[in-house]
Amino acid sequence: MAKCAMGKMRRKGLAIMAAQTVATSVDLGPATGLSCRECGTRFELGPIFACVECFGPLEVAYDLPIGTGSAEDVEALRAAIEAGPDNIWRYAPLLPVPADVASKPSLNPGFTKLVDAQNLAKELGVTGKLYVKDDSGNPTHSFKDRVVAIAVEAARAFGFTTLSCSSTGNLAGAVGAAAARAGFRSCVFIPHDLEQGKVVMAGVYGGDLVGIEGNYDDVNRFCSELIGDPLGEGWGFVNVNLRPYYGEGSKTLAYEICEQLGWQLPDQIVIPIASGSQLTKIDKGLQELIKLGLVEDKPYKIFGAQAEGCSPVSTAFKAGHDVVRPQKPNTIAKSLAIGNPADGPYVLDIARRTGGYVEDVTDEQVVEAIKTLAQTEGIFAETAGGVTVGVTRKLIENGQLDPALTTVVLNTGDGLKTLEAVAADSGQTATIRPSLDAFRAAGLA
Ligand SMILES: *Cc1c(COP(=O)(O)O)cnc(C)c1O
Numbered sequence: 001m002a003k004c005a006m007g008k009m010r011r012k013g014l015a016i017m018a019a020q021t022v023a024t025s026v027d028l029g030p031a032t033g034l035s036c037r038e039c040g041t042r043f044e045l046g047p048i049f050a051c052v053e054c055f056g057p058l059e060v061a062y063d064l065p066i067g068t069g070s071a072e073d074v075e076a077l078r079a080a081i082e083a084g085p086d087n088i089w090r091y092a093p094l095l096p097v098p099a100d101v102a103s104k105p106s107l108n109p110g111f112t113k114l115v116d117a118q119n120l121a122k123e124l125g126v127t128g129k130l131y132v133k134d135d136s137g138n139p140t141h142s143f144k145d146r147v148v149a150i151a152v153e154a155a156r157a158f159g160f161t162t163l164s165c166s167s168t169g170n171l172a173g174a175v176g177a178a179a180a181r182a183g184f185r186s187c188v189f190i191p192h193d194l195e196q197g198k199v200v201m202a203g204v205y206g207g208d209l210v211g212i213e214g215n216y217d218d219v220n221r222f223c224s225e226l227i228g229d230p231l232g233e234g235w236g237f238v239n240v241n242l243r244p245y246y247g248e249g250s251k252t253l254a255y256e257i258c259e260q261l262g263w264q265l266p267d268q269i270v271i272p273i274a275s276g277s278q279l280t281k282i283d284k285g286l287q288e289l290i291k292l293g294l295v296e297d298k299p300y301k302i303f304g305a306q307a308e309g310c311s312p313v314s315t316a317f318k319a320g321h322d323v324v325r326p327q328k329p330n331t332i333a334k335s336l337a338i339g340n341p342a343d344g345p346y347v348l349d350i351a352r353r354t355g356g357y358v359e360d361v362t363d364e365q366v367v368e369a370i371k372t373l374a375q376t377e378g379i380f381a382e383t384a385g386g387v388t389v390g391v392t393r394k395l396i397e398n399g400q401l402d403p404a405l406t407t408v409v410l411n412t413g414d415g416l417k418t419l420e421a422v423a424a425d426s427g428q429t430a431t432i433r434p435s436l437d438a439f440r441a442a443g444l445a
Contacts, residue, residue: 026157031096034058034244037346045096047158047241057342058244060096064292074293078263081255086111088146088252094288095252096245097153105182106152109145110252112137114260114408119376124393129406131266133257134379140177140201141414142170142335142382143278147249148178151238154245155184160236163207164188166223167239168216168274168335169198170413175238176205187235189219194334197417215329217340239275250278254285257408258295265295267405270303270392272384272412273313273358274336276343279304283350302350303401304358305391307333307366307383313344317358322348332363332421333383335413357400361390369393370415370422380415388412 026045034043038056049058077093084090088110089102102108113134121130135143148171155163163179163186165171172188179186186207190199191214203209212219223240226232238246258265265286271279283302289295306314309331316324324344329337341347351358361369366383369390374380381389388409395401415422432438439445 027098028060028096028154028157028245029098029101030062030064030093031060032063033061035061045157047154047160047236049241049243060244060248062094062096064094064288071293077292078294081259088149088249091252091255094255094292095150096248097150098157101153104153104156106149107139107145107178107181109138109149111256114257115377115379117377117409120373120389123372123376124396124403126396126403126407128267128402128404131257131261131406131408132373132377132379132411133253133408134411135253136379136381136385136411136414140170140173141417142174143250143253143410143412144170144174145178146252147171147246147277148174148238150249151236151242151246152178152182152184154242155236155238156182158236158242160234161185162187162235163238164223164226164232164235165238165240166190166216166220167202168337169194169202169417170335171239172202172209173198173205176202176207176209179207180205189223191215191219191334195418195420197419198334201417216338217326220338220340239277243277247277247281250281251285251288253278253410254282255289258286258289261406263295265290265298265300266408267299268301268303268356268401268407270305270388270395270401270407270409272336272388272410273304273306273341273344273347274338274384276304276313276341276347278412280343280346280350283354300354301356301401302354303356303391303395304347304351305388306358306360307331307336307387308360308362309333310337310339311360312339313341313347314358314360316344317348317351324348331366331383332418333366333387334418335382335384336387357395359391359394359398359400361387361394365390365394367421371426373411374415379411381411382413382415382418383421384413385411385415386421 036051036056039054041053087108115132117130117132138145163184165175189210192211290297310329312324312327326340329339366386370386430442
């Protein structure tokens with residue numbers, strides 16, 4: 001199943017394992033090691049991401065009080081979380097971070113608003129509860145601050161001095177800002193043709209920002225080569241050699257949603273897909289909460305959302321395939337424009353296992369949905385949020401999403417970073433001289 005087009009990157013992983021020394025005693029809290037998602041082989045904690053046995057992706061393994069907790073233990077954990085800071089560090093006991101993480105320099109992302117979206121519900125024909133989990137409220141205005149915050153702790157533990165990444169835009173800004181705050185050098189890589197808001201936001205924090213002449217998949221391939229080369233020595237690539245840790249940051253979205261719902265699972269969640277990491281880790285987070293006894297076990301459905309112009313996962317889902325055929329992206333939803341998504345096959349598994357669906361919408365529908373969300377709830381989403389809201393509408397129209405249940409739709413980024421998407425027809429209603437006559441003539445009173 002994992003024999004997706006990741007083979008090349010995984011083979012590269014082997015070279016990296018040989019080149020970098022694996023730390024033997026690092027303190028990443030409850031994390032006890034890494035395990036292969038495919039064959040289960042265990043490794044010590046280190047800056048590695050691919051299994052030497054089968055090239056499968058590595059995941060953080062934990063010593064969590066799963067399945068053994070008495071009712072008192074569950075309540076003690078719940079109370080400890082609720083007494084924690086208003087950011088992702090309230091979940092430190094469930095993350096690969098040291099226990100004193102909250103005292104270290106960090107942007108402290110998370111605990112963003114879960115907006116009760118009654119106006120949007122009416123617009124979409126939802127009769128149950130509809131919430132927007134609005135991650136534009138994070139420090140650099142996208143969900144990426146969550147994953148970067150965890151990767152920074154791993155980078156500290158492994159002694160890296162430079163933070164890097166391959167990015168579709170938001171990650172570059174999140175890494176630049178976190179590096180500035182935490183005292184790392186940063187050098188990040190993006191496709192050269194991103195939105196101005198993303199480029200400026202990635203550059204302003206003072207690290208190096210390199211535009212690569214190619215698409216994200218070219219950028220990612222370049223970074224994999226850089227890691228295996230002496231040029232990249234001492235560099236922590238948050239989404240490549242620190243990927244197992246980075247991914248865990250997305251679990252906090254699952255934790256927050258359930259805690260904000262009063263420690264309950266939602267019935268349905270609509271999640272955007274770029275590499276698919278976020279979607280798979282939200283599912284992992286929900287499963288952990290069930291096993292820990294922090295939420296009552298019940299069925300939930302996970303829905304994936306893509307833009308039609310970069311829809312390798314929805315295409316595979318609809319065709320009934322379990323491998324994902326790479327595409328060449330062409331969409332305004334640039335933050336989701338990964339044509340060869342690393343976690344694509346796992347997304348297919350999760351959507352099918354939970355009874356969800358993976359759908360896509362056109363760029364026109366993305367723009368429409370951005371405006372709908374802004375005009376119903378006062379939330380200005382970037383194109384990725386247009387993708388999830390647009391897909392939610394389509395899923396309801398096609399009967400895949402039940403409008404009578406509790407649904408959470410993710411907005412993962414801020415519309416100020418993708419002004420181009422709506423600028424053409426969201427400007428001034430009228431431009432007039434400063435006189436009452438001119439205003440009367442405009443007919444707006
Ligand atoms: C990166 C990103 C995602 C999802 O990324 P995955 O690679 O699927 O984890 C979603 N929305 C925005 C705005 C992003 O920047």
